[in-house]
Amino acid sequence: MTQTIGNPLSWLAQSLGLTSAHVSKSVTHLGSDEASAAPIVNYLEFSDLRAALKAGVEDFAACRSDAMFLILCYPLIGIGLVILSLQVNLLPLIFPMILGFALVGPAASVGLYEMSARRAAGFPPRWSDAFNVLRSPALLSILTLGFYLAVLFTAWLLVANGIYSRTLGPEAPSSVSSFLLAIIQQSEGWKMMFWGGLAGTVFAVTALAISLVSFPLLLERNVGLPVAVATSISVVRKNPQVTLTWGAIVAVAIFLGSLPAFAGLVLVIPVLGHASWHLYRQAVC
Structure with a gap:
């Protein structure tokens, strides 16, 4: 059967209408800790x-998740690019913001996990399946964990800005070319890259540890947020x-997906999101 892409606003409104019936279940799910559902962590190989x-x-080819991501995220990316192009003082944060996608990526990929799960269960793939997460009993747990990742992302930007202020700053660069030349030619620029890379690694490992399997685990099983995060840390x-x-x-x-004006993220994010679901299935049983 030929797939068609309907009005995304109508899908969202319908899903939000059904979500209200699951609020009480989500509150219960937030602290759920059922011994019978205790996950078992497996050893992974390359x-x-x-x-x-x-x-x-x-999954990406079958689910047409590129259309979903294009519809939902491109307007946000476009607004962000406009703001960055008008604010010179944000230039030192462009690279940290690009890497920040890796911190919040698991939260943005929840709908992709749902699509992969339904396809694995034998259901015909539809991009609208991504909105099924709005009716999940784990919705509040997912939103809470997503909030923690957003806080982590904000903290990373503050740290990155502080590193710039203590090295090449605190004045904003006059242009892109002068900023790049300062990084390459000045010792303070190399210090910024070193300390920025070190701090970024700490934030990235922290985000990886708490979110690697947390979101798909919350979607698939009736475990609470503490169990999901603890299981993710155990996997790492x-x-x-x-x-x-x-x-x-x-x-x-x-x-790499961010380099051509963020266009490559339309391919990168869906593939990584679907792949993360399958990695979770290998890591937890």
Whole structure:
């Protein structure tokens, strides 16, 4: 059957209307801790990363999640680019903001997890399945964890701005070319890159640890937010090399996808989102 893309606003309104019936369940789910649903953490191999990426590409092709991401996120990206182009003092934060996508990416990919889960269950893929998360009993837990990631993202920007102020700053660069030349030619620029890279790594590992499998686990099982986060941390602790490699893959992919005016994120984010679901299925049973 040929798939069509309906009015996204009508889909959203319908989903929000149904969501109100699940508010009480979400409140209960937030602190749920059922021993019978205790997750078991598996050992991962590098081959699992390749398998997850392959499955992510297949889900991307089947679910047409590029259309969903284009509709929902491109206006926001466009507004952000306009603001950045008008505010010279935000120039030193462009690179931290690009890498910040990796911090909040798991929260933005919740709908993609839902699409992959329904496809794995044998349902015909539809991009509108992403809105099923609005009717999930785990909605409040998901929103809470997403808020924590947003706070982490804000803290990262504040730290990055502080590093710039103590090295090349505090004055804003006069132009893009002067800013790039200062980074390359001045010792303070190299200091900024070193300390910025070190701080960014700390924030990225923290976000990876608390969110690697938390969101898909909340969607699939009746576990509370503390159990989901603890399980995600356990996955990273049990598989440090594989999970850190996955984090590096995500960061590099998002950076490369951001270079052509963020256009590549239309492909990168959906593929990584779908792949993250399949990696979760390998990591937790």
